[in-house]
Amino acid sequence: xxxxxxxLQYLLSGLSTGAIYSLIGLGxxxxxxxxxxxxxxxxxxxxxxGMLTYFFLSVxxxxxAAAMLLAVITSTATGVIFERLAIRPLKQxxxxxxxxxxxxxxxxxxxxxxxxxxxxxxxxxxxxGSAPITLEGATILPQHLWIFGITFLVIIINKLFFFYSISxxxxxxxxxxxxxxxxxxxxxxxxxxxxxAISSSMGAIAGMIAAPLxxxxxxxxxxxxxxxxxxxxxxGMSGGIGTVLGGMILGVLESMGAGLISSGYKDxxxxxxxxxxxxxxxQGLFRKAETExx
Amino acid sequence: MPSMKxxxxxxxxxxxxxxxxxxxxxxxxxxxxxxxVGINTMLAVALNLLLGFAGQISLGHAAFFGLGxxxxxxxxxxxxxxxxLTLIIASTATSVLAFVLGFPILKLKGHYLAMATLGFGIIxxxxxxxxxDITAGPSGLTGIPNYSIGSFQFDSDTKNYYLIWAFTLVTIxxxxxxxxxxxxxxxxxxxxxxxxxxxxGVNAGFLKVQIxxxxxxxxxxxxxxxAHTMTFISPASFxxxxxxxxxxxxxxxGLGSIYGSFFGAALLTLLPEFLxxxxxxxxxxxxxxxxxxxxxxxxxxxxxxxxxxxxxxPAFKRTRGENA
Numbered sequence: 001x002x003x004x005x006x007x008l009q010y011l012l013s014g015l016s017t018g019a020i021y022s023l024i025g026l027g028x029x030x031x032x033x034x035x036x037x038x039x040x041x042x043x044x045x046x047x048x049x050g051m052l053t054y055f056f057l058s059v060x061x062x063x064x065a066a067a068m069l070l071a072v073i074t075s076t077a078t079g080v081i082f083e084r085l086a087i088r089p090l091k092q093x094x095x096x097x098x099x100x101x102x103x104x105x106x107x108x109x110x111x112x113x114x115x116x117x118x119x120x121x122x123x124x125x126x127x128x129g130s131a132p133i134t135l136e137g138a139t140i141l142p143q144h145l146w147i148f149g150i151t152f153l154v155i156i157i158n159k160l161f162f163f164y165s166i167s168x169x170x171x172x173x174x175x176x177x178x179x180x181x182x183x184x185x186x187x188x189x190x191x192x193x194x195x196x197a198i199s200s201s202m203g204a205i206a207g208m209i210a211a212p213l214x215x216x217x218x219x220x221x222x223x224x225x226x227x228x229x230x231x232x233x234x235x236g237m238s239g240g241i242g243t244v245l246g247g248m249i250l251g252v253l254e255s256m257g258a259g260l261i262s263s264g265y266k267d268x269x270x271x272x273x274x275x276x277x278x279x280x281x282x283q284g285l286f287r288k289a290e291t292e293x294x
Numbered sequence: 295m296p297s298m299k300x301x302x303x304x305x306x307x308x309x310x311x312x313x314x315x316x317x318x319x320x321x322x323x324x325x326x327x328x329x330x331v332g333i334n335t336m337l338a339v340a341l342n343l344l345l346g347f348a349g350q351i352s353l354g355h356a357a358f359f360g361l362g363x364x365x366x367x368x369x370x371x372x373x374x375x376x377x378x379l380t381l382i383i384a385s386t387a388t389s390v391l392a393f394v395l396g397f398p399i400l401k402l403k404g405h406y407l408a409m410a411t412l413g414f415g416i417i418x419x420x421x422x423x424x425x426x427d428i429t430a431g432p433s434g435l436t437g438i439p440n441y442s443i444g445s446f447q448f449d450s451d452t453k454n455y456y457l458i459w460a461f462t463l464v465t466i467x468x469x470x471x472x473x474x475x476x477x478x479x480x481x482x483x484x485x486x487x488x489x490x491x492x493x494x495g496v497n498a499g500f501l502k503v504q505i506x507x508x509x510x511x512x513x514x515x516x517x518x519x520x521a522h523t524m525t526f527i528s529p530a531s532f533x534x535x536x537x538x539x540x541x542x543x544x545x546x547x548g549l550g551s552i553y554g555s556f557f558g559a560a561l562l563t564l565l566p567e568f569l570x571x572x573x574x575x576x577x578x579x580x581x582x583x584x585x586x587x588x589x590x591x592x593x594x595x596x597x598x599x600x601x602x603x604x605x606x607x608p609a610f611k612r613t614r615g616e617n618a
Contacts (some may be wrong), residue, residue: 038405086585096351097588100545103353104584111578166506222534226416229409264424268583271413278410279398 005137011252012135012257016144016213018149018251024204025197025235025243026158031176032237034195041082041106043225045200048075049207050216051113052065054122064125072204078109079200083193086154106221125257126212147209154205155244158198162239167194174240203228215231223267229256230274236284245286301470308553312459316452325451327567329523332458333516336465338543340512343469345541346550347478348505350400351408353537354415360422360511360532361388362517364429364516367527370410372428378441383571384513392510393522395583396503415537434528441522454523461519465512469552474534481505482550535577542580543585548594557595583588 024046031039052071056062062070086105088095129142162168166225173181174191182188206226207216214220227250234246258266277285319325341355365384369375375383399410423432430436441448441457448457472478483491484498491498521527539562547558566576591598 032405038409042406086589091589092592096345096349096549097592099351099353099405100409100541101585101588103541104588105582106581107577108537108581108585111575111581115575115578226409226412233406233409262424265420268417268420268424271417273375274413275399275410276416278402278406278413282402282406 002137006259007256008136009138010255012138012140012144014252014255015248016251017210017239017255018146018231018248019147020206020210020224020246020247021227021231021250022247023154023178023202023249025149025231026155026204026239027202028229028232029235029237029239029243030171030199030202031195032232033239034171035087035192037087037093037102039196039199040099040102040225041109042189042228043221043223044051044106044109045075045079045221046111046151046207046210046228047216047218047221047226049115049204050124050220051122051207051218052204053096053208053211054124054216055117057124058122059193066128068208071208072259075204075207076197076201079203080193082109082200083196087196088189088192106225110218110221117218119218121215121217123215124208124211129251136216141213143209143212147213150205150209154202158202159240161198165189184209194240227270230270233274233277234285236286238284238286242284242286246284298474301474304553305463305467305470308556309463312463316455325455327563329451329455329458331560331563332462333520333523334540334543334563335556336458336462336516336519337513337540338547338559339374339462339465339469340509340553341540342544342547342550342552342555343472343481343505343512344509345544346548346555347473347481347485348502350502350506351404351411351541352506352509353408353412353534353541354418355411355509355540356515356532356536357415357418358388358513359389359517359520359536360394360418360529362514362522362530363527364422364435364517365514366518367435367438367521368428370439370522371435377485377518381515381518384518385511386412386515389507389511390518393503393507395534397499397594400499400506412534414536415534419529419533422532429529432529434526436526438521438525439524448522458519458523461515466552466556473550475554477501485550486568539580542584546583548596548597548598553598554594554596555592561595574607 012115024042027042027045028039031037031042049071052074054065056067056070057064059258060067082105086101087093087098090101126141126143127146132139132141133145160168162172169188170181170193171191173184173186174188178188181191205221206228210216210224228247231247231250232243233246234249235242237243250273254269257269315328316325319328337355337359341352344350344352354580362384365387366377369380369383370377395414399407399414402410410527422429425431448454472534480496480501483494484502485498487597488498520531543558543562544555545558545595546561547554547556565579587594587598593601
């Protein structure tokens with residue numbers, strides 16, 4: 001394999017992990033924009049997406065498509081229950097309390113997953129096809145194409161929902177100004193619940209499409225969640241294209257760094273980028289040009 | 295705000311209890327646990343200065359603890375320095391790092407500060423794992439000597455108990471003093487409203503960096519004590535989970551309550567010992583404790599239990615009155 005095809009290989013695999021980070025990042029941004037909460041439990045829904053698909057497929061033994069659907073539904077229900085039981089009843093919703101309570105929630109969900117499914121790593125089969133496709137000396141798996149396709153589809157549906165449905169428009173109104181939204185008759189609390197439902201289902205989809213390539217276990221949520229947050233920060237917490245680009249940049253940088261520098265420091269790269277961006281451009285990379293908050 | 299005299303009396307009683315405690319718990323294993331209660335109390339008090347007083351969250355405090363432990367551990371085990379000398383080197387180096395890092399990181403607020411400190415903690419953790427030539431990597435660093443004075447070795451749990459608690463008591467006294475000083479009041483002002491504090495002439499930016507540095511300094515000293523008590527350290531003790539555990543201790547004990555931090559640390563150190571029968575359930579319990587504490591007792595156990603008792607007692611009296 002020559003150098004050019006090696007770079008192409010890193011680029012392709014970087015873009016596919018980047019797509020996953022984008023989906024997780026969008027989940028962060030959606031909740032943040034409608035509530036001002038950074039949901040530290042976001043990563044756990046990614047874990048649930050993968051683990052529940054494995055569970056329904058291999059333990060309950062339902063067909064693949066049904067397993068995926070059930071996994072997304074269960075994760076979404078978990079997100080909704082989490083909002084109702086832990087976030088909504090909070091008497092003093094200060095930043096500090098919200099950070100601590102969402103961390104508590106994430107530990108709880110992770111602990112529960114560990115007790116139910118054990119500490120083993122599980123795998124789920126690729127969606128369709130497993131023969132590698134060769135492209136200019138680089139290889140790509142059909143699963144990568146699935147990841148690109150599904151991510152693209154989710155982003156499009158997301159856009160359509162936020163711009164053309166009443167609920168989506170109401171949620172955008174909450175993001176701009178919650179008091180004003182409630183004055184024109186929007187049920188803000190319901191919108192908060194919606195945002196948790198949407199972002200947990202997006203997290204679950206991300207976890208599900210990544211699991212055939214990366215394997216899944218009870219503790220994958222921490223790292224994936226943090227990387228997703230990183231993507232959202234690069235994108236300036238935008239609910240749209242900013243975060244998607246952020247995820248792609250992060251994925252590619254990480255894969256190049258792992259390939260060309262050292263794979264041991266792969267995870268550190270994301271956090272160094274995170275710190276640099278927070279220090280230098282806390283508003284995100286493309287704040288002026290692209291960002292519009294959803 | 296209790297008077298200084300009252301504070302000193304409380305401290306004196308607490309110190310007496312610490313001194314005589316080993317007489318009741320001399321049975322080997324529990325002494326070992328009490329040594330850890332001491333180290334964790336130091337860490338929780340250090341984090342409380344930042345979290346409870348200044349209202350600035352850190353999800354990466356295990357990194358400062360780890361830096362203290364690793365700098366001191368490597369310099370003694372590999373380079374053969376005296377542990378007392380490395381205590382100074384390690385705490386100074388960690389403080390300088392915290393001071394330099396403090397300026398950009400404490401400009402951030404709320405969630406962003408939480409994520410930035412978390413990111414810092416993970417970078418340090420990865421560095422412990424990957425610099426195998428220096429730290430011996432994930433398998434851990436062995437052969438760290440105990441502290442000694444002349445020919446007297448701090449090699450038993452009881453000896454280390456007194457050594458560590460001496461440091462812990464000094465930390466508590468310093469913190470109580472700080473909390474009742476002009477700086478303590480300034481910090482609480484920052485906690486309530488940074489803008490208001492600035493308007494009142496508090497140099498909020500610099501003060502936050504100073505308290506962050508002090509907190510890192512105490513944590514790194516605790517790290518040194520840990521390394522030379524255990525004589526073995528591995529990166530797993532200084533990861534994200536431990537940072538969260540420290541936050542839990544402070545929250546359980548009560549934000550801004552120094553002795554609360556002791557109760558939080560003691561509870562969370564003893565709890566896994568009791569939960570051992572449940573094996574892996576302890577992580578679940580941590581999560582649940584965090585959620586329930588924030589929901590029902592946001593002031594921590596030290597303030598929460600009297601509050602609940604205060605709420606229940608009149609009701610109890612009323613029912614008794616009705617019955618009579």
